[in-house]
Amino acid sequence: MATKLQSADPLAAIDMAVDRAAAALTAAQRPDGHWVFELEADCTIPAEYVLLRHYLGEPVDELLEAKIGRYLRRIQSPTHDGWGLFHAGGFDVSASVKAYYALKMIGDDPQAPHMVRARTAVLAAGGAAAVNVFTRIQLALFDAGPWSTVPTMPPELILLPRWFPIHLSKMSYWARTVVVPLLVLGALKPVARNTKGIKVDELYTGEAVRAATKAADPKWLWTKGFNALDRLLKAGDGLWPTKLRRRAIQACEAWVVERLNGEDGLGAIYPAMANSVMMFDLLGYAEDHPVRAIARQSVENLLVIKEDEAYCQPCVSPVWDTALAAHAMLEAGGEANIASADAALDWLKPRQVLDVEGDWAEERPGVRPGGWAFQYNNAHYPDLDDTAVVVMAMDRAGTADRMPIDRGVEWTVGLQSKNGGWGAFDADNAYDYLNNLPFADHGALLDPPTADVSARCVSMLAQLGEGADSPRMAAAIDYLRREQEPEGSWFGRWGVNYIYGTWSVLCALNAAGFDQGDPMVARAAAWLRTIQNPDGGWGEDCDSYDLDRTGHVPAPSTASQTAWALLGLMAAGEVDSPAVARGIAWLADNQDADGLWGQEYYTGGGFPRVFYLRYHGYPKYFPLWAMARYRNLKRSNTKRVTVGM
Incomplete structure (x- = not known):
């Protein structure tokens, strides 16, 4: 009631x-005092999970696949017959191709009504040739689409000096962790062990599949230049010196191993975790090798398995959930609620990253670590949003030990960008030209300052007593003023x-x-x-x-x-x-x-x-x-x- x-x-x-x-x-x-709630994305993550198991040739878990299949069928749209990117969202061809492929891999009959409806919708949208870059890679891994349509990103990229226009440190953290193992996969072009040999030829319209490039805009010389570079790299594929290629692949491997992050996984996000598992498999790591085994387990830890359905989360959100729930309980007040908040803050305190200089230090060397990550552990990639929210909760609760608060503030102010704002994970990660790379068709290769994260950092500093007229606060507020939309929103x-x-x-x-x-x-x-x-x-x-x-x-x-x-x-x-x-x-x-x-x-x-x-x-x-x-x-x-x- x-x-x-x-x-x-x-x-x-x-x-x-x-x-x-x-x-x-x-x-x-x-x-133990923390909160963690389910974090659900669209159909692509559970679909990719099914495909990953078949790529690796693992024994089929019929019960789990049946539950994932029920989940995928339930969220199929009754209006456009495919899958969208959010509840009641419009048709998305890439998501629909992945969901269809996963259901077919699970064993759904292509002539079943829901599969016919999905296939009709995909073909009407241009078929599998119209999907985005990451879906093209997924298809190529199963020999269900050509590698030639995937933009070329040679592993030698990891060896380039930092001043070079295309460099990993200039990309966002999520792009880095996803891309590095992909550099190895793209260079060696493996084919899945999937013994079923299932493909999705019926999702192609018959039109020639063209290489993925960014649409040329005459105003952007970067776009034309990157498209030309991709054609050049494709023409020279196979001509790289063997020793240089071997060195580059070893550098990618070492980069991933250093950031493997235990059972929380590379970057603590599904795409990077899955790519790391496939990379280790491709490089000959045995299933029981500690590095590969822990990477594989990190993927399993993302599963949500219920009585009738199951799906795979893109990541988990315990620090974020715990900090926000603590604020709500502090607002509610009362002895019992404050005790719950205090228990949450006790759980959060040891999760502060105090001894790891993550990738953020490339841009801000000399700044001491002091942030919190979004997930249980992600020491190389703490984020400013979580850090500000945790610090404010600790301050609000009157935490006696001020060290976590002071170190959180120190790290946060050290990562303020030149325009006055803050990004989520890095300072000054605003190399806009990189979004013109053919590989970046999703337009999310960067982590520039944003109004919401910047606002949280301003809130933290103001709550702790910093005046609006201090240089860094004045710069931040001026940034927020510039970001306000004409009608008044942000x-x-x-x-x-x-x-x-x-x-x-x-x-x-x-x-x-x-x-x-x-x-x-x-x-x-x-x-x-x-x-x-x-x-x-x-x-x-x-x-x-x-x-x-x-x-x-x-x-x-x-x-x-x-x-x-x-x-x-x-x-x-x-x-x-x-x-x-x-x-x-x-x-x-x-x-x-x-x-x-x-x-x-x-x-x-x-x-x-x-x-x-x-x-x-x-x-x-x-x-x-x-x-x-x-x-x-x-x-x-x-x-x-x-x-x-």
Whole structure:
């Protein structure tokens, strides 16, 4: 039964809703103090997992494959017959080809109705020849597509000096970890051990499959140059000196081994993990070799296996979930909730990376480590977003030992980019020309500063007492001012989308002392009010990431996006506005019987237009946080948010 607000004391009803949500969130906390919730992407990760097992020639796990098959069939679209990149999303040819291939590998009859519908949709979209680069690689690994259509990335790339225009250190962390083992696979061009010999010839239209190149834009000489370079590399394939090629492959191998990251895997993300396993297999590592075995186990650790279905996660999010849930519990208050938050912070403390200079040190040598990663372990790749959120939670809880806070701040300020903002993992990772590489057709090769991550860093510094007039804060706020969209919102790189970005920046501006009289704040708050749904909630579709940046795309109200909008408006000083009251009512009316909120819509960003995430934790802790804050502010004299988030 949903909690209603039609009682004599509306705040008493909210108290009940907050208590139920906090109790349910506490019940989900692990015995050691941390939270971790499922992190679901689209069909591509479970499909690639099935294909990986067959590529390696492993014994078929019929029970597991049957569960993954049921999952893939369930999320097939009933409207366009293929698979999209998010819940209720439009048709995506690359995702659909991978899902179809995985189902066929599992044993689905190509003449089964769901396979016929999928195949018809794929062929209507240009067939398997129309897929993106990473899907072309997947097909080539099974000899189901030609390697000639894959852009050439020679392993000798790893030997180039850092000043060279194309260099691994100039790419984002996720691109580095995915690309390095791929350099070996692309050079040696292996074919899967899959004994079934299953291919997908029926997904080709008969049109000639052309090599993948970036569409030439006369304004971008880089695009034409990189396309020409790719043709040159293809023409010279096989002419590399043997010793140089061997040295390059050994360098790639050593690079991966150094960053293997135990059972958490290379980069702690599925594509890099899977590529590392295939690389080790190709280089002759036995199945029981410690390096290959631990890389293989890292992939298994991503599985979510339920009674009827199973899928593979792209990564796990325990640090992020734990830090955000701790904030929600601190907001809820009360002895038991604060104890839960303290246990979470105790779990987080030893996960701070204090002794590993990760890849970020290439750009910022001399900065001491001090960040937190997103996953259980990912020491080479801590991220600034997690670090800022953890530091703010520790400060908010009054953590006695200030060392983790001080080191987190030191590392964060050391990675501020020249334009005043912060990226997620590196400083000044903004070599835009690299997105013109034929290999980068996903447009996500870089990790430039973004408004949402920058806002979190500003929030952290402001919460710790740094004034808005300090040089680094002034530069950061000026960056945020430049990033504001004409209608008043901010782009959300890591969450969907303008609602997420606007919430993030409004919290930062409030912490830095900007009130609702500031034009930036007033425009943003007005924008949030104008996009509120008629039912009182807020929603935004992933299609808002379209290249034309036209802005917010309306969608049904979701618990997480409603909470973000409410937290943003309250940070802007609008706790008493009718829009906030209606949003709180929507959350109360949509609270489930278990005390939490459900949400199938994807509100997490992986790579805009390419990869989206459904954080199963978002509708659990963000609505609690928003309702508790509303109650707290309504009962306070100041009506002002006093923390950074």
